[in-house]
Amino acid sequence: MTDLIWLVIALPLLGAVGLLFLGRRLGEPAAGWVASATVVVSFLIALVAAIDFFGGGAGAEPQRVMLFEWIPGLGIDFQLLWDPLSALMTLVVTGVGALIHVYSIGYMHGDARFVRFFSYLNLFIMSMLTLVLGDNFAVLFIGWELVGLSSYLLISFWFEKPSAAAAGKKAFVVNRIGDLGFLVALMLIFATFGSLAFGDVFSRAPDLLKHGGTTATAITLLLLLGAAGKSAQLPLYVWLPDAMEGPTPVSALIHAATMVTAGVYMVARTGALFELAPFSAGVVATVGTVTALYAATIAIGQRDIKRILAYSTISQLGYMFLGVGVAAYVAGTFHLMTHSFFKALLFLGAGSVIHAMAGEQGVWKMGGLRKVLPVTYATMAVAWLAISGIPPFSGFWSKDEILAVTFAKGGWYVALWAVGVVTAGLTAFYMSRLIFLTFWGAPRWDEGVEPHESPSVMTRPLLALAALAAVGGLVNMPWTPALEHFMEPAFAGLHQGHLPSGATSWLLGAISVGAAVIGILYGYRRYVAATLPDETGAGWDLLEQGYRVDDLYGATVVLPGKRVAEAMAFQADAKVLDGAVNGVGAAVKEIAARLKPIQSGLVRSYGAAILLGAVGVLLVMLLRGGGL
Amino acid sequence: MEVTGGWYMALGAVLFSIGAAGLLLRRNALVMFMSIELMLNAVNLSFVAAGNELGSLDGQLAVLFVMVVAAAEVTVGLAIIVMVFRRRATASVDELSGMGG
Secondary structure, eight states: HHHHHHHHHHHHHHHHHHHHHHHHHHHHHHHHHHHHHHHHHHHHHHHHHHHHHHHHHHSSOOOOEEEEEEEEGEEEEEEESSSSSHHHHHHHHHHHEEEHHHHHHTTTTOTTTHHHHHHHHHHHHHHHHHHHBSBHHHHHHHHHHHHHHHHHHHHSHHHHHHHHHHHHHHHHHHHHHHHHHHHHHHHHHHHHHSSOOOOOOOHHHHHHHHHTHHHHHHHHHHHHHHHHHHHHHHTTTTTHHHHGGGHHHHIIIIIIIIIIGGGHHHHHHHHHHTTOOHHHHHHHHHHHHHHHHHHHHHHHOOOOOHHHHHHHHHHHHHHHHHHHHHHHHHHHHHHHHEEHHHHHHHHHHHHHHHHHHHOOGGGOOOTTTTTTHHHHHHHHHHHHHHTTTTSSSHHHHHHHHHHHHHHHHHHHHHHHHHHHHHHHHHHHHHHHHHHHHHHHHOOOOOOOOOOOOOOOOHHHHHHHHHHHHHHHHGGETTEEEEEHHGGGGGGTTTTOOOOOOOOHHHHHHHHHHHHHHHHHHHHHHIIIIISHHHOSHHHHHHOOOOOHHHHHHOIIIIIHHHHHHHHIIIIIIIIIIHHHHHHHHHHHHHHHHHHGGGGOOOOHHHHHHHHHHHHHHHHHHHTSOOOO | OOOOHHHHHHHHHHHHHHHHHHHHHHBBHHHHHHHHHHHHHHHHHHHHHHHHHHHOOOOHHHHHHHHHHHHHHHHHHHHHHHHHHHHHHHHBGOOOOOOOO
């Protein structure tokens, strides 16, 4: 089955291209079902191919599938790697992806570009699978760029809206900054190892890179820059909140569950390099922790349901970075998996709410939806408890594992753990705020809005995700670490972080749960038990605008960049470059004008010139004494 | 006074110069044509003179080629001039600018 793993990528690609050319004939909703079918089949193939890994032993060894020679001159092949890490990522991408495809059939109903939407979604799935299945940095990079493209296409899917078009552009440009770092890292890797294949690089890294040396640190910091761009970490997170301009299923699939986790995947995949650069690993953990806290504080002040979830995503990605930063690769990817369940669920639920509210996204104009949207409420409540870290829901197990490993590392990392716990409390609070303001209390709807539950094609994916978000964490409980065993071959040979032993573990868990409970209880007191607080002051506005970082970037980066571009366009280009080119032209014209009279059109004057020339040649011959 | 090879060369040069001057100064195409013939024959004269001087037949050989080509050129050239004269009632080269020359 492993030999057929290329089908996992080929099917969505076929779907994307096929829908682009033939989709109009299929129309709605057949095109959506075709697109969903390709992803479902991909999921099934991946599931069958992954079965070997559950058994352990020889069957669990990573497998490499060579498709074709790509750049023979550099020894780069288009080769796929099938190991537990890529298998887990593939299953998450196709599994959650398939559910979101089905949901989109309901959500995008009646959209003028229904078919194109599914073509783009399939393109995204194909790109993401290329990213996670590539066996060398070049294939990874191709997937990396392709998901950026799909993300751009889907954020600005409703390009008639200027804000959506601008958001797509912003995402693309900010990602470019990270991609530049990634690309330079690839060049450094190639210069050091002479190869981009994962096998070569990771096996020879301990010999060729000095532990803690400059090259190792430079490569890993540049990789981190790339990861921070894709995974919306400080300071490159600004594109993600704006990306909410895209259709909600896109936010769920790309900007919550899958694409934004690519950075986490990349750091986990290159763990062998980060191990040689402890400083960089520390930077990864610190960036993640700071981002988690920072984004959580902004999420508290958001008034748009999708923007709350966007900042929440940034915050949760911070946890994952913390996880892979402290070498808790399994915990990091575990949180990646559970997060993709509950965050996709939250986004799809938010989509269902927005659908019901006829496009209204402000939480202050909702309220009381619990009775009108029972399925949406019940499923979102599961996700709420999961992300808040209430056991036994999935989020608790993964988040707590990351925090526990961080604590066990000691020293500076205890501070990171403390920040993580505070963030957990904030997370529980802002999620409670979202749930209470949306579903509880009295309705604050605009006139004429009559909410109604979404069709079953939308609610069924919600139920499936709710089941996963509820029990997904049980695959890796501290006393039955099934995922840990499953992932073992992928991280073999790495010095991974460990859980603290015995009572400490229980104590840490209790502290996390305590923080979450405090957050929820405070949320209940503030938004349910008393009259609704007034959140309109200048401080709240500052929070809602994300500390006005966009303005800061605008003043410090975008505006000077624009100035330079304008100077280049209207001064350097128009005057210097064009001046040189025009000057050459003018000089030729001038010389030509001077030479023009010679060509009089009178044959006799030409004849005279010939004669004079001949006489001149003869004179030279005579004076020089014969011969030329 | 003995007539040596140099005299022939001088005569050739004089004839060539007369022909060249005629070509440049006259406007009538027919007269210019005659001037060209004069220049060709001046060259022919210097060819045979030089050939005789050097004891080589190459000079006479070249003259034969020149005469053959000149004869061909005369037939074509005269035909053109006659046709132009019939159409335009003039043979002045300055007025014949129909080809943009």
